[in-house]
Amino acid sequence: MTAKALVIAGYGLNCEEETALAFGHVGFDARIVHINDLAESPGQLENIQTLCVPGGFSYGDDTGSGNAFAQKMRLTLSDHLKEFIARDTLTIGICNGCQVVVNLGLAPAIDDQYGERTVAVTHNLTARYQCRWVDVAVQDTHSPWLDGIESMHIPVAHGEGRFMMEETILQTLKDKNQIALRYTKPDGQAAKNEFPFNPNGSTDDIAGITDPSGRVLTLMPHPERGMFTSQRDDYTTLKENARRAGQSLPDTSDGMALFQNAARYFETANIKKTA
């Protein structure tokens, strides 16, 4: 049985097509579902293994990015989402989806307190939209999404990507290995809040966090914009080098690994039992 991925759309989310394509590419039965249709028949989540809130600009980022969309999901889907996460499923929030997931309190959900809002993803320190390629290092995490990945060269594109939280929350995230990704310099050294390596001033260079189980991953960079080699900012160099070496370039790039991990997770898990 093919695992199913549901990618949410509507109200200004805008990365649903390429994100669904990523899931499809690695073997998922991927479908795009408008939030109003999902709210109308939330039961469909019972047959889904992977839920994705993709990137975009829901409600124009008004009242804080992801805030209004999270409220819409909270009011219409709250219990269903908790049930979904309680099953052996995967959830990912990317960029605007990350902001939605954090505002919904689905991550970090410290001590499984799903629904509690303890982390904010807010205005970049530059107060300006940043569309750039960054390097992120995978941290000591037990997230199946990041299994076997050490680092990724993928882009960010956001105006509000700065993770902020109280010191105690930060310490807890560290202690419980819920920090999934940190921005680094291209050589892998810590960005140490240096712009543009850390493009938004995020606390402790955080680019993504998980829930306690690691099955919910929420991240600001866009793996789906760095999943094919031709999307990379150094593509023309890579292809020229490959041509001269008489080699062919791999079709896929760093970001795809994340989706492949999701597919692998369900190949090894018993879907019938979880669904």
Add this chain to the structure above:
Amino acid sequence: MAQRIDVFTFAEDGRAKTLEASLARLGHKATIKLIDSYTLEQDIDSPADLEAVQKSFVNPVTQTTDLSNLPKFSWALEIGFLPGVTDNLGHTASELTELTLNQKQAVYSAQVILIDGNMSESDIKDFAATLHNPLIQRASYKSATDFANDNGMGVVVPKVMLDNKGAAVDEVDLEISDDALEQIGKDGIENADGSRRGPLGMSLLYMKALQDYFKSEGRKPKDIEIETLAQTWSEHCKHTIFASPIDEVKDGIYKHYIKRATQEIRAAKGKDDFCISVFSDNSGGIIFDDEWMITDKVETHNSPSALDPFGGAITGIVGVNRDCVGFGKGAKPILNRYGFCLADPRTDPELYRGKNKTNRMLSPETIMKGVVNGVNHGGNQSGIPTPQGFLYFDDRYVGKPLVFAGTVGLIPREVGGKPSHEKGARPGDKILMVGGKVGRDGIHGATFSSVALDEGSPATAVQIGDPITQKKFSDALVKEIRDLDLYTAISDNGAGGLSSSVGEMGEASGGFHVELEKVPLKYPGMQPWEIWISESQERMTLAVPPENVARIQEILSKRGCESWEIGTFTDSGRAQITWQGETIMDMAMDFLHDGLPETPLTTTFTRGGEPEPDLPEPDYKETILKLLGSLNICSKEFVSYQYDYNVQGSAVIGPLQGPGKVGGDASVSRPVLGNPRGVVLSQGLFPRYSDIDTYHMAQASLDMAVRAAVAAGCPIDHLAILDNFCWCSSDEPERLGQLKRACEAIYEQAKIYGTPFISGKDSMFNDFKGYDANDNPVKISIPPTLLVSAIGVIPHVDQAVSIDPKAVNDLVYILNETKNECGASEYYALHGHLGNNVPETNVEGCMALYKALTEANSKRLCASAIPVSYGGIGTALAKMCIASGLGMNVNLDQDMPLDQKLFSETTGRVIVTVDPKDQEAFESIFAKAGVPCTQIATVMTDPFLRIDHFEVGLEDMNTAYRAPLKGY
């Protein structure tokens, strides 16, 4: 009663930090905190409900609604919107309130800036002036004491309150003197109190045509009829200057040069013709592959941007997005383009639109920031990548900035088994308006952009786009409804609003009947004529067979979109409007569309230019650094980094290239993921060349657009172009002479290149009329500007070529010859000269190069390529070095003085780097084609551009290149 909810951000806030930095630039050290404020039109009585709403506005990790513990501050400065101005944040807050409480009510947003610093009242006033535009926003301030005493800033409800005396349709007497007629055309219809309704932009000749028509109809016209004709016949909508007989060209320059070029190119291409739909729709459409078509359209939005740069630019970009959604049965927007022609943002000339130092022109910096920000919001929020664009600077854009906005679309070639570009309203189809409600926004936008900007320019012409509302219906239409084949035609509501969209769509069926009272309003009290011509944004018009109306409305509603049935397309031959059953407009469709009288135009032409200057041998190092640091050459990365270029996952070559991130002149995208084909976009413009000869200006522009695309890997035989003429004083024979020459030039050239024009738009009166600091009248006209944009299809994105050299020891070639053509160059400009030797394009020689380069690219022989443009070879080589982080050792022929060799802007040249192993294969292609191909350098590790007897360090070049606009 209204109620205010204040949301204080106690955590560190990037927005506040940025404001602190702007204050620091004004010389003040202060700490800033922000309150986002929401005013609800009606009180929420239940405390539980109020708390729920408050909670929905707040991020508890960083914000609170409790203002009892505000930090110390000295001033509170509030900025909010004026009544009727689009307030997107307020709109979302209203939706949130509705989500939370299940009841609708209006919410208005504002922001309070708490400033803690040693600042006087006049300092605060000055600061406020930099933060708001009084045309659309209000600012107020209070000291901390007053703030405490008043318990905050107070409640302001910017609700539109119109004199609600009921709808009235006035008859207008046209049986009056010519002078009186002329005044109606210029200042508008007279109200009962003697005031005028605003410019119609109609000449006496047009007014006489109206007089004749209504005499023949045997009645006086209604105000709405005159307003409709003014919209429909406006320069903006009918392009009267391009359509009029001009000198011996009886069919007008559009038909004679632009359209004819395309017809002849298509005929010559025969079965290789890739055009599908040109000039007849909201965009032009060409073949992408067997399954898909791509569309393109570039608009200008100049006059509104001069008044409200942010609003003008955002409306420009979301407006042209609708030209994409409104193409054929509806194309999906896949790429945005932008372009800004501006005055130097580091200057601030004192100019006024009114006498006695009234109505001061916005500063170049304010305009630049505003237009850049407008496209940022419009493009990013719409989820459309914006990889391609430019900023061009000349101080004559000070009073009329040019704002270009373009959108490329993707649409299956067939929808519902029929060609997707074919559409047409049929008699009996219902008129469905989709999107937002109608307000007084943009009244007289179309007529206003057809006249020069002066004191009388109406503020209601200003609008602000709402990208999310548009995104919702755009997705619903293009991703769902279109493929259900439920409508027969679609068009956008742009200039002229319903009067244009319904009027144009009604041509297919042969008439229309609109029941105007069915058009939903943002607020009561609008007059019928205002409703009909309002340019309120985010609206599309659909022609829907009656049996499909309910189904479309149901889907739209499920996607959070509103729609309204407002009338019927007919075959009556009449343009009819009723208001509560009473006929208020009834004109012949023929008169509406074809009744405008021809205005024969005559031209003169005088070549400009000055004697060639006799410049001493320059300091080359210094000159190269200065050129890199000149506005037209330097890095515009502050724009590129804030425009999302890789949403939709399609980016291949983005706006910044190489490890050194240098702006290129072309971009490559892969719009259908999984399909290797790509779209190449580029553009060219050389406004300064117009000072010598518009013929060569036009050819240089077209050549640059084509050359940049071919250099980036696009085959010359699958490349189309778009023209945007932005002219000035187009009622003067000399300016018209310049225009005609430009058109002659590109007709010949496009034919030889085989690049058809597929779409275009013009803006003919880009003049500022006002007063200087001494109250002397001034007129500032932009240099005649032709923007040529190119769109092409590359068979496989692996043949895309970026501008950065890839490897040490690669050979560097220049293709085509350099001539002594420094006239109007950046080099001369550096020395304050114009000169006379403007680059003259050798069109045949260029075409030979493009064919050869197409072959070389198909064999993947170019490791990098850059078209030589502003600043000549010198800056092109420098950019290649900066982009790659590598050096170059250059040996140039000594056949002309070195400064000419390095800085001449001769068109048709491309610099290419090649793997030494490919030397023979590469050179033989150009030898065979008879195209000059000269090796001038090798790539080296040493971080220097070494030429002849001098060298420039890579780091110095990098610094100079990024310096001028770094602070933005």
